[in-house]
Amino acid sequence: MKSWTCLFVVVFSLFVEVSSFNFGLDLGLSPKYYKKGQKVDLLVNKVESDHTQLPFGYFDLNFVCPASREKKPLHISLGEILRGDRLWESDFKLAFGKDISCARLCDFLAKVPQITFADRLIKQGYVVHWSIDGLPGATTFVSNNKNSKYYAAGFPLGFFEDDISYLYNHFMLVIRYHSEKKHPGMHTIVGFEVYPKSVVDETCPGSSKSYENLALKLPEGKKGKVAKLRIPYTYSVYWREDNSIDYANRWELYYANETHSASTKIHWLSFLNSVVLVSLLTLVVVIILVRINRLDSKNSDSSPNLALTAEIDNAFSKNAAWKNLGGAVTKRPVFPLLLSMLVSSGLQLIIATVGIILSVIIKSQLDYNKARGGEFSNYQGAFSSLALSCFVMSGILPSFFGFVLYKIFNNENLSVQIPPAKAVKLSILFSGFLPCLVLSVMLFFNFFVFAKESSNALPFGSIVILLILFFLIVLPLGLIGGYYGNKLKFNKKSIMFFSEKGKDSPNFVPQVNVSTTAKRALMSVIRNSTIVMLIYGLIPFGIVYVELSFIFNSIWLEKTTFYYMYGFLFLTTLSLIIIVSESTIIGIYISLVIENNPNWQWLSFRIGSSIGLYIYAYSIYYFFSLLNVQDFVSILLYFGYMALVSVLIGIAGGSVAVLTGMVFIKKLLTSTKAD
Template sequence: MKWFRPSPSLAALVALKASLSAAFYLPGVAPTDYNEGDRVALNVNRLTPAIVPSTQQVESLISYDYYHEFFHFCRPKKGPEKISESLGSILFGDRILTSPFELSMAKNETCKFLCTSTHDKNSAKFTNLRIWQGYNLNWLIDGLPAATLTSQVGDESNQFYSQGFSLGGITPNPGDHKPFINNHYDIIVDYHRIPGRKEKPFRVVGVVVQPSSKQQKISGDGKSADCGNDTPLYLSESDNTDIHYTYSVIWMESPTAWATRWDKYLHVFDPRIHWFSLVNSAIIVIFLTGMVSMVLLKTLRKDIARYNQLDLNEDVQEDSGWKLVHGDVFRPPKNPMLLSIFLGSGAQIFFMTGITIMFALLGFLSPSGRGSLATAMIILYTLLGFVGGYTSARVYKSFGGESWKKNILFTPIFIPGVVFGTFFFLNFFLIWKGSSGAVPLWTMVALICIWFVISLPLSFTGSWFGFRAQPFDAPVRTNQIPRQIPEQALYLKPIPSMLLVGILPFGAIFVELYFIMSSIWFHRVYYMFGFLFVCYGIMIITCSTVTILMIYFLLCSENYHWHWRAFFISGASAFYVVLNAFIYWLSKLSLGGLASNVLYLGYSLLIGFLFFILTGTIGFFSTWFFVRKIYASIKID
């Protein structure tokens, strides 16, 4: 029986094609086996900004196509051909193309001449600026990204692969720092020999590229080169510069099995930080859960027992506490349409996030499937349109809403419209800069088609079922005349309560958020989904407990406007997410130019908005359950 692992990028499609039960290999899952001398394809990807060694900061967010007109890299004789990619890979800016490099399995090459290209002064200025900004080249060999072998600071023995390798470097001469371009590549490929197999026994299990700058000598026939001159090659910004590209290939046998070849890429930087974060978050959750338990099991139990023992004909107004507002606590909130739309979209995001993290935890969304994480999120969000429509419709009906047609229409359009509109606006900046990250027009059309053909009908169907279902009836009768709300304590006012409570859910995810942001902006592989899964659970518990506790205090102060308050109190953690992004922007990034800054701030605000919807939804439904439970437990005249 052949070894098989589900495809990351096609995990959702497997479920749709369950009827095709015959044994087969999914593309990218089965290992590619080679005989000695077989051609091993080297594909090229975009150029991405990396950390500048001198400043330890990222200075740009714009990625460029490998065959951008100003780089003048060597092209295949028939021209570069596109390699098929997943939707998520395209959205994240991958542009994978063929290359003229010729690699043969287990066959070493030394100083093999590739081509000669000419840089004019405009191309030299463009390329030199990219070298100053620390750009990396990204290649793929047998699906593995070409990497630089590096080690963690203070632990030279702990080596791992860092994706990509430098476009060039800066001369270290004091007072004479000049950029040079790397034009020679030592390609070191690790391969694994399958024991006992005679036919196609080799598999690629590791790729390291060591770039260097050389002024080679090319033979008269232009077919060979001498790479003995290690003098760096500089691009002149006042005249044309000829560049000779060469490469060497070194094949090294490795004991690493194909199934574990990604281990060196999935390096966890100081796992003690993650454990400390989890312990810290767990302590917060235990503390909050203990406080809420005291309220529920001690204070509320006494209150409910006292209320139920009193004579309902007596005047007990002065000793009723949160019972005083029983006739107003289930009064519909202001703007019930908008709140129900937020809650529907929040439920959709909640289940999408949870299922995605679960799939990633189980290994279905491995980094070997480029863009599989984003693809899974898009597919899940689309298919969960039914959940969003149903939740929004039933909540809106429970609020007594009557504009059901508007609710059905706006639920699948409002939040996705904001996200798509922001994404579309930011895409113009990528187009303006000629970035490879600019999403192609047909990909945009495909997203719109997915939205209208799949998501909208599912949302409409969910709304139809939601409006047909019974509303959540209030356990107590609502008075016709609203009760007057007394002056509130400072900590119960909207802004202080939001700032006070919102920081606790943020504290539960702060460390993982830092690593996620580093993986996004520094182009690192994030694969700590076990920690992320636990942090997600802790965040849910924290959002629920702190919101319930604050709303309990609010009700005790005779304030029955809890619906929007519950949503905003829990959602206020998004404010700290955005604030953290601003601090990260100032401390870790040194972005030059309008486009990079707009992209960072735009995407940070968009992430904060979605996080606000998610956490606000968690806080609201937890509080709604709590409020219904306590008022259903007392006898009301």
Template sequence: MLWSRSLAISCICLFLFSSHTFAFYLPGVAPHDYERGDDVKLYVNSLTPLMGSHQLKSLIPYDYYYKPFHFCSPEQPQSQSESLGSILFGDRIFDSLYKLNMAENKTCQYLCSATVPSEDAAFINARIKENYAINWLIDGLPAASRKKDLRTNTEFNSIGFELGDSVASFNNPPLHNHYDIEIQYHKQESANKYRVVGVIVSPTSNKYDSEEHARTCVTTSERLILNEKSDNTVHYTYKVVWTPSNIAWATRWDNYLYTFDPRIHWFSLVNSIVIVLFLTGMVAMILLRALHKDISRYNQLEAQEDVQEDFGWKLVHGDIFRTPANIMLLSVFLGNGSQLFCMTTVTLLFAVLGFLSPSNRGSLATVMLIFYMLFAFVAGYVSARVYKMFGGDAWKKNVFLTAFLFPTIEHPVRTNQIPRQIPDQVFYLRPIPSILMGGVLPFGAIFIELYFIMNSIWGSKVYYLFGFAALVFIILTITCSEVTILLCYFHLCAEDYHWSWRAFLTSGASGFYIFVYSIMYFMTKLQINSLTSAALLVTSHALHLSERFL
């Protein structure tokens, strides 16, 4: 009775004091409260190409204050502190001349005038035709342009806004030199504070006859087109409108993280699960039936008095753990692959739990690099143990330092001194055909989600569906394991004991198909004429191919 009374009192106390509890935001970005009239900083970021009409024309980002653009710049632009991941992803954030005050509208603001020489005009026109976008940041939110999904008629915010009008019917495209900035804010009624919850920029091309007209935003009926044969004068202006919004600060990223037809992701997931279930059933059926049949046969032979010769996979038991060729290289590959696997697993776990928010710029790449360094001991340990397991002599050359010395795998049988002759193999069990066959199913389980990831990487978009990515990664791991087990068993049944390299290459063969898929993506989705962009893309996918093999 006393215990029940104490429990009731505790519950009442928790209820009474619940309104005074505090919480924290996992990604580590706290809301910034403003009062009316407070300065709101506008930061500029690198210009990046957008994927227009489902095609990307360049991959190279440019600093906002890159001289040929002739944007309005402070005398000494101050670079903002960035994370390592943000820098690696191309962010170059600086302050700007734009003046914003919380909840105070500004109808016409003159920024500056710039003289653009003919050669720089050609450079700017080329970037407009390549669909480059300007990127701003206000209170940590990227400036976006309002777009509409034609399938569902749903409006969403697309990060960045066009440098110029790339679809205009002119020989040279118009340059946007006036920006209508709409900033959405949410008012905290209890504290009379304001929070930024949305930034929409609508750029236009206005031709001003003089600086006086630009200061009053008196435009002509013409659009601003840069002449590539003479110098040009460009006047930059902007307008600021503050709009109250019911969007809470915690959900302000929802309009930026728009998913085009989410049914495709579910179809990809169901497709991957079906492949895994099919492969699991096939592996289980083949192995259970074959092993049960072989073991029953061997038990019958042991009961007979006559000595019978072994056959099938039992013939190679004395050669199964023979040291493979290039064991040093194989052990190093396995060690690095283990390191990458641990890094990917833990990174996806953090992403699924919500620690890697898009509001914390570059957090994904930073976390990946940190975990890659932290799991270096895994690479050293696995590499050293595999090398020693196969009887390597120069183990000191294999790894600089093995961090842990845990018990490892011990061979259950001895290796014959004389290698057994391997009979001729059927075509589909030869090295190259079997390895290529082994990569088909893992690739089939991930290629749909891979398309969206490539769009996010090369299209300067935010990828946030880490739940799908984690499930696809798990499915990929299971599929690779089952395919490798199945093909290794077939090789052993064919009396081929060279399983070590094939086991490694079979699971990594999906990387070859990913590379081929990347080339097809390059040919069908990109219109890149720049040699630098093409080299950047091919090199990046070649590195991904090597990482996938590991």
């Protein structure tokens, strides 16, 4: 096979993914300058809670002031829709630099269902998300030493005490701005703080603390009339010049929380731990490769000694394991089509993931001088859009490499192309497997979310767009990749072949001389696929544990925080790929030497995919130990999506392992001489 052709396909896919983001997607990181008195838009988005996976659009709440007729929803990206965002213009009248001591939005008359709904959301800890100039409305905190403050995106919908809920209905908005010296008379917004209060009447409390809170309970009504609760919504606005913060650093307060420095140290310690683990496994792999190279140098008629230790040398007969190596390990694996589909799909996931991380890192570096704090986490909807685009653009990979692997694993005549009708079916199968899996899971869960009227429910138009992307982009890319993969010429000197001779080789029967109970126990462990997966998945999970915990916290536990350490994530991903590759080499070597088992293909996949089991097990532990989720739909979404993510990571790890196994077996075949 022309290895340069495969390398070109991978590099080209990465280039398309990275360039399509860096040059085709505007994140709005360029500063927007304001003059005194200029209109400033406040956008309302959604409410969400750490205790449930069901966000709601702000104007979908039936107890807030509805939008006036002239206010419209903003056009948002598909990635933002997938996150449950619902951006709307609001009726807040803001003019840059002009304070408002008190303004009324509306007086809302709430009935029993509306009060009940508000009460439930407050007790579930829902927070409100607004934004000005791309900055989330933030709750302000002061560090324990009182030397600094930091922000948490969003503000609570209300509070409750003694089982009575109180709704925040007055909003004191503090907007901080920076005067630009390079642009006289122009200013940039560098902070947006919201201080909500619960007030029983329409009088704005200001800085006073002598006011009565608005309890969510119906007043006593007259006979024959339905009682209603009057909720007065008011706001005040204060503009504060703050030249200690410039536009490039305005996101620092969202990151500089109590645990910021400690978490950075944890990341560095985790990275050092990964380096140590990689170094230890690298040492073992080097020992194995040195022993294999000795085989090539000896070139004798006697069977080479590939034992890891002297005791293992005595555990198997000298001629049984390697005499038929060429014929045994090149036999066709079971379910070659399934293996080809899984490995090619895993390769797509790896390229898409690396493309996403590199795009984020490159974009943040390109925009460092303009908006260092942007670092992409302020536009999580854009992150979802990037992930979707990388996944779609890499659709050419699974069909291209699927054909290559299918021909190799299935012992097809490599010089003859697969007939067009069958080639089209295989192209659709290879390119459509992963998107169909993800779409099916998403649409299945969408029924439950839609029944709850959550903003996470995909609108019909978004579902149509996803289907259009699949049929008009993914499948055509798959057909193109399959066409070139089918036509690709193979070079027998540069690829691991599963030759026709492998089919005719006699069934390979392990001939290990096991003489002691300890050795029998060792053999039983090696032959148990479940134990193998548990053993080989432990070290890769140790590599990703720290980053995994931070990502889990950002997605499931503390949704108002941002995950932004993509440099560490890239290093962790690279370390994981190395660890999986080295574990695969060790696993195959032990399987061949001790057990004399030549069926390395699915063994490699099990070794690589074992990390998925650990991730799902960790998600179960995380749910019961840290999360406080009670409603059925949220529990279903959590375990369902974590199962999907674990499967996808397992497939990606399995593909790395199988490709590594192919290279390692090729090395063995070129170094081992049959009697």
